[in-house]
Amino acid sequence: AQSVTQLDSQVPVFEEAPVELRCNYSSSVSVYLFWYVQYPNQGLQLLLKYLSGSTLVKGINGFEAEFNKSQTSFHLRKPSVHISDTAEYFCAVSDYGGSQGNLIFGKGTKLSVKP
Amino acid sequence: GAGVSQSPSNKVTEKGKDVELRCDPISGHTALYWYRQSLGQGLEFLIYFQGNSAPDKSGLPSDRFSAERTGGSVSTLTIQRTQQEDSAVYLCASSLGALDEKLFFGSGTQLSVL
Numbered sequence: 001a002q003s004v005t006q007l008d009s010q011v012p013v014f015e016e017a018p019v020e021l022r023c024n025y026s027s028s029v030s031v032y033l034f035w036y037v038q039y040p041n042q043g044l045q046l047l048l049k050y051l052s053g054s055t056l057v058k059g060i061n062g063f064e065a066e067f068n069k070s071q072t073s074f075h076l077r078k079p080s081v082h083i084s085d086t087a088e089y090f091c092a093v094s095d096y097g098g099s100q101g102n103l104i105f106g107k108g109t110k111l112s113v114k115p
Numbered sequence: 116g117a118g119v120s121q122s123p124s125n126k127v128t129e130k131g132k133d134v135e136l137r138c139d140p141i142s143g144h145t146a147l148y149w150y151r152q153s154l155g156q157g158l159e160f161l162i163y164f165q166g167n168s169a170p171d172k173s174g175l176p177s178d179r180f181s182a183e184r185t186g187g188s189v190s191t192l193t194i195q196r197t198q199q200e201d202s203a204v205y206l207c208a209s210s211l212g213a214l215d216e217k218l219f220f221g222s223g224t225q226l227s228v229l
Contacts, residue, residue, distance in 0.1 A: 006157075036218075043206075043220045043221065043222050043223070044158075044206070044208075044218075044220040045220070046217045046218065049217070090157065090158060092158075102148070102160045102163045102171060102174065103148065103160065103163075103218065104160055105150070105157055105158035105159075105160070106157060107156065107157030108157045108158070
């Protein structure tokens with residue numbers, strides 16, 4: 001079975017500073033990896049995804065994530081954050097080699113950007 | 116419709132009562148997911164439909180929970196004999212079909228069991 005671990009439940013950071021939100025997964029089969037974002041009082045939306053190919057994936061709003069198979073990680077990064085990036089970020093994994101048709105989410109990381 | 120629609124947006128019920136939550140996915144989306152979002156618990160997978168079939172029901176927390184989907188469209192999540200621990204936001208999402216497809220989420224139903 002798959003699982004997703006987001007090591008930090010909350011990450012406070014100052015505006016224009018870089019940020020990294022960590023995500024590790026476990027799976028016995030090959031996986032697809034996703035980051036979703038939930039802005040205050042809004043629904044979840046896709047930020048970026050890794051399916052195959054280049055391990056560095058670029059998403060919306062200047063975010064990027066790197067898939068590292070040996071470390072089973074998919075950390076999310078942004079070189080310079082804005083106040084508007086304040087939101088909760090969810091890492092998720094789905095397996096395309098197994099029989100289960102579900103998308104497993106981590107518990108989320110709340111990013112708080114301060115002026 | 117333009118997006119995934121869930122109703123009601125808020126539901127307050129008494130312990131022991133049954134509730135039914137509805138999800139109307141984006142037209143043409145064959146895959147439909149139910150999740151539960153509780154404070155500090157993140158997103159908990161409940162059940163997934165491909166068409167009208169649910170290949171995996173193991174995510175449902177107890178036998179008080181059931182879900183169905185008819186006509187490959189609308190889905191209902193039913194919770195019988197609600198308990199206070201059932202209080203959460205219940206989210207529905209849909210996608211075109213494959214696991215690599217982007218999920219589109221509804222705004223959720225906030226369920227409060229008193």
